[in-house]
Amino acid sequence: MSNSIHDMGGMHGFGAIIEETDEPVFHSKWESRVYAMNRALGPLRLWSIDEGRAAQEALPPAVYLSCSYYQRWLLGLETRVIKHKLATEEELSSGKSLQTVSAPSHIFRPEDAQKLTRGSYDRDPHSEPKFKVGDTIRTINTNTNTHTRLPRYARDKVGVVEALRGFHVYPDSVAIGNGEDPQWLYTVVFDGMTIWGPDSEPGVTLSIEAFEPYLEHL
Amino acid sequence: MDENTTHHHDHHDMSELSDVEVRVRSLETVLSEKGFIDPLALDAIVEAYETRIGPQNGKRIIARAWTDPEFREALFEDASAAAASFGNISPVGSHLIAVENTPKRHNMVVCTLCSCYPWEVLGLPPSWYKSAPYRSRAVIEPRKVLSEFGVILPETTEVRVWDSTAETRFLVVPMRPDETEGWSESDLEKLVTRNSMVGTGLALSPRDLEADP
Numbered sequence: 001m002s003n004s005i006h007d008m009g010g011m012h013g014f015g016a017i018i019e020e021t022d023e024p025v026f027h028s029k030w031e032s033r034v035y036a037m038n039r040a041l042g043p044l045r046l047w048s049i050d051e052g053r054a055a056q057e058a059l060p061p062a063v064y065l066s067c068s069y070y071q072r073w074l075l076g077l078e079t080r081v082i083k084h085k086l087a088t089e090e091e092l093s094s095g096k097s098l099q100t101v102s103a104p105s106h107i108f109r110p111e112d113a114q115k116l117t118r119g120s121y122d123r124d125p126h127s128e129p130k131f132k133v134g135d136t137i138r139t140i141n142t143n144t145n146t147h148t149r150l151p152r153y154a155r156d157k158v159g160v161v162e163a164l165r166g167f168h169v170y171p172d173s174v175a176i177g178n179g180e181d182p183q184w185l186y187t188v189v190f191d192g193m194t195i196w197g198p199d200s201e202p203g204v205t206l207s208i209e210a211f212e213p214y215l216e217h218l
Numbered sequence: 219m220d221e222n223t224t225h226h227h228d229h230h231d232m233s234e235l236s237d238v239e240v241r242v243r244s245l246e247t248v249l250s251e252k253g254f255i256d257p258l259a260l261d262a263i264v265e266a267y268e269t270r271i272g273p274q275n276g277k278r279i280i281a282r283a284w285t286d287p288e289f290r291e292a293l294f295e296d297a298s299a300a301a302a303s304f305g306n307i308s309p310v311g312s313h314l315i316a317v318e319n320t321p322k323r324h325n326m327v328v329c330t331l332c333s334c335y336p337w338e339v340l341g342l343p344p345s346w347y348k349s350a351p352y353r354s355r356a357v358i359e360p361r362k363v364l365s366e367f368g369v370i371l372p373e374t375t376e377v378r379v380w381d382s383t384a385e386t387r388f389l390v391v392p393m394r395p396d397e398t399e400g401w402s403e404s405d406l407e408k409l410v411t412r413n414s415m416v417g418t419g420l421a422l423s424p425r426d427l428e429a430d431p
Contacts, residue, residue, distance in 0.1 A: 009330030009381065011354040017366060019346045025268050030242040035267075035342070036260035037246060044254070053332060069333070069348045071238060078245060087248045095244035096251070103253030113262035116271065117338070121385050122313070149383045151330050153357065165313065168385045185384055201361045204377045209384035 002148045005061035010153040010196070031070040038073060039116070040108035046084050049121075050175035054147040055079050123182040125167040130212055131186060135161045137215045139188070147175035150214045154206075158218060159190040162207060170211055184212040272341035273412040276389060278304060279339060280415065281406040283316075284394040294318060297389060301339055313386045314339065319393050319417070323376045326364065326417030327388045328356035336387035340415060347416065357381060367418040380417075390417040397424050 008014075026032040042049060055076040056064075064072065081087050091098050131137060141156035142148065149171055165185040173181035192204030235243065249255045279301055283290040293300040297316040314336055317325040329335065330353050335343040346352050355363050360377045364370070371377065380388045392414040398406060408427060413419030 006331055008350055008354040009328075009356075010358040011350075014349075014351040014354045017346050017349065017351045017355070017363065019367075020344065023344050025272070025342055026264070028239075030239045032264040032267075033242050033246055033260060036263040037249065037255060039263050040255050040259050041249075056332070065350070069345070074238065074242060074245075078241070081245065081249070086254055087245075087252065091248045092241070092244050095240070095247050097248050101252055107254060107256060108259045108263075109256060110258045110262040113259060113266045116263065116266055149331065151381060151383060153330075154381075165315075165384075165386050171384075185386070187386075189378075196358055199358075201359055201377070202373050203375070204360055204379065206357055206379045206381065208381045209386050211384070 002142065002144050002146070002150070003152065004057050005059075005064045006057045007152050009151045034070045034074045034077065038077060041077075043108055043112075044104050044106075046086065046104075047080050048169075048174045050147060050169075050171040051177075052076055052080060053171070054175040057147060121169040122166050123169060123180065125184070126182075127184075129164055129184040129186075131161045131164075131184075131215060131217075133161055133163060136218045137161060137188060138218050139210065139214050140216060142214075144172070146172065148172045148214075149209065149211065151208065153195055154188075154190065154208050154210075157190055157194055159188045159194070161186050161215075162189045163187040165209065168211075170213070172211070172213070186210050186212070186215065188215065267342055271338065273339075273415065274407075275301075275304070275341075276336075276339040276412070276415045277407040277410040278403070279316075279389070280391055280410045280421075281403040283391055284398075284406055285403050293391070314389060315386050316389045316391050317378075317380065318391050321375065321393075323378055324364075324369075324371055324417065325378045325380060325388075325390045326356065326360060327380045327382055327390060328353060329382045330354070330357055331383050334382040334384075334387060336389050339389055340412060344412070364418065367413065369418065369420055390415050392419075392421040395421050395423045 026035070056072050059072065059075060067075065078092060082089055086101065088098070136158065138158050139150060139155055142150065163186065165187060167182050168185050169180045170183040173179060187207050188210045189205055189207040192200035192206060195206055246255070246257065250257050279293065283293050289300060293316045297314040301314060319325055333343055333348045335347060352363070357379050360379050361371065364377070382388055392410065395409055398409070409422040411419050411422060414421045
C-alpha cells in the first residue's frame with residue numbers, strides 16, 4: 001500500500017522527538033525474541049523481506065500507530081507464519097504444535113550468528129542504466145495500492161540524478177509475488193523548495209533512493 | 219495491543235505474562251517444536267546485538283577516517299569494503315555509503331517509510347529514529363529537528379537529508395573536532411557519538427568530554 005500510514009515523511013502533528021537516555025538495545029525480552037525470530041527465519045527464504053515490509057504497511061492506520069515498533073514486527077511475523085502455513089492460528093493461540101510439517105533441513109544455527117549479515121539483493125545487471133549522473137528527471141506520479149519505495153512527498157517532482165547505486169531486486173515487484181524483476185537504483189536529489197514550496201526551510205536538499213521505474217526523463 | 223501491557227518484565231511467572239509476551243512465547247514454542255527455529259540461535263542473535271554489533275563499530279571507523287587519509291579515501295570510495303577491513307566487524311551489506319560532513323554541508327539520515335539503518339556499523343536504531351515524530355519531521359523541517367538535538371547550523375551550511383528507503387544504508391562521517399591534533403584513534407573514538415553518525419549530532423569537543431567523560 002503506498003498511500004498508507006507508514007509513509008510519514010512531511011506529515012504534521014506527531015509532536016516532539018523523544019530521546020531516551022541510556023536506551024537499552026531491547027526494552028524487554030519479548031522484543032529481542034521477536035527481532036531474533038525475524039532474523040533467524042529470513043535466511044530460510046520462506047518469504048521475501050519486502051513481503052514482510054508490505055505486511056506491516058497493510059496494518060490499519062489506527063493499529064499501526066498504537067503499536068510499538070516490535071509489536072508491529074510481531075503482527076507482521078504472525079501473519080506470514082499463518083499465510084505460509086508454518087503454523088495455524090489455532091496453534092499460535094494454544095502455544096502448542098498440533099501437527100507436524102516438513103521443516104527446512106538448514107535452519108539458522110547459533111554459529112550463524114557469528115556472521116550476521118543482511119541478505120544480498122543486488123543482482124547482475126542485464127540492461128544499461130537509462131539515466132546518468134547529472135540528468136534532470138521527474139519522478140512518476142503514482143498511487144499504486146501495493147508496496148513502493150517512492151515516498152508520497154517525492155512523487156511527480158523534478159530532481160537530479162546524483163549517483164548510480166547498482167542493480168537490485170525491485171521491492172515493488174517482489175512484495176506482491178511478481179518475481180525479483182531487478183532494476184537500477186539511483187540517488188536522486190531535490191531542492192527543499194521543490195518538495196515543500198515556500199514552506200521549505202532555507203538551504204535544504206533532500207535525496208531519495210529511487211528505482212529506475214520511478215524516473216522519467218524531463 | 220495496549221502499550222501498557224508490554225512493560226512487564228520477563229522474570230514473572232506465566233500467570234503474570236502480558237498478552238504480547240504470551241503471544242511471543244507461543245510463536246517461539248510452536249516454531250521451534252516444528253523445527254523452523256533453534257532457540258539457542260535466537261539467544262546468539264540477541265547476544266550479538268547486545269554485545270558485538272553496535273555504535274562502537276562505527277566509532278572505530280570514524281576515528282580511523284580522522285587519522286588515516288588513505289583509509290578516509292577508501293571509506294568514501296567503498297564504505298562496505300573499508301568497514302570490512304576491520305576484521306571483527308560483522309560483514310557489512312554490500313551498499314554501505316559514507317557521507318561527509320563539512321562546513322558547507324551537514325548530512326542527516328532518516329527512513330521515512332520504516333527504519334532502514336546501517337545495522338552492521340551502528341547496531342539497531344534507537345527508538346527515536348523509528349518514531350513517527352522523527353520520520354515525519356526530519357524531511358520537512360530538518361533544521362528545527364537538528365536544533366532540538368542541540369545542533370544549530372548557519373544558513374550557509376546546506377542541510378542534506380538522506381531518506382534511506384532502499385538497499386543502501388548511510389553512515390555520516392562527522393567533522394573532526396578542533397584541538398584534537400595528535401590524539402590517538404582510541405581517544406578520538408570517545409568523541410564520536412551515535413547521533414553524530416546519524417547526523418542528528420556533532421562529534422563531541424575535548425571540552426564536552428571533560429565536562430561529561
